[in-house]
Amino acid sequence: MNFPNEWTQKEFLQNKKELEAKGVKVLLIDTILSPIEKADTVLYNPYELQSEPEGSVFVFYCDTGKATLNRLKEYKEKFPKHHCISLHGGRGYWRVNMMVLDE
Template identity: 80%
Template sequence: MFSDEWTQKEFLENKKALESKGIKVLLIDTILSPINGADTTLYNPYELAKEPEGSVFVFYCDTGKATLNRLDEYKKKFPKHHCISLRGGRGYWRENMTVFDDARA
């Protein structure tokens, strides 16, 4: 259903689309380093397990490599949630990137 990695653009687009359908999407900080301009959640397995079933967890580190390598671990730890790695991690995040609704008809 979901790919293992999302770019920042995919994250922003999918977050908007999924949350409009009532599906929670969280950007999970695994390195104790929040991303400026982004609403991040600190990695806390106990608290994350309480999130609604079907929520999407997008994990990030500095480069995206560690979270991608640990993705199977996250999927086993959170079987009722969708686990994804942020491609490029914190290093590729662009503070000024936004996603607009497609107004073309």
């Protein structure tokens, strides 16, 4: 799978479901100490994230998605064995009740 720099919430939910079915871990990373309601998030902690399985996907979010997109190069350098993506729109665009249904 080719990984873009950004995923929307819908892309995140769809890809998470698909990738985890293939055994790839997908983490939603909180960089602002503000968890998203009804979402399984992980606090940004480089030391702990380094221990995640190689090939895991890290989706970073902030309030608007701009800061994490701007820092994406830094994240990719810090985690070369993982795929780093920014959540488009960040926490502000997250829709609490959005879900992906099987087609």
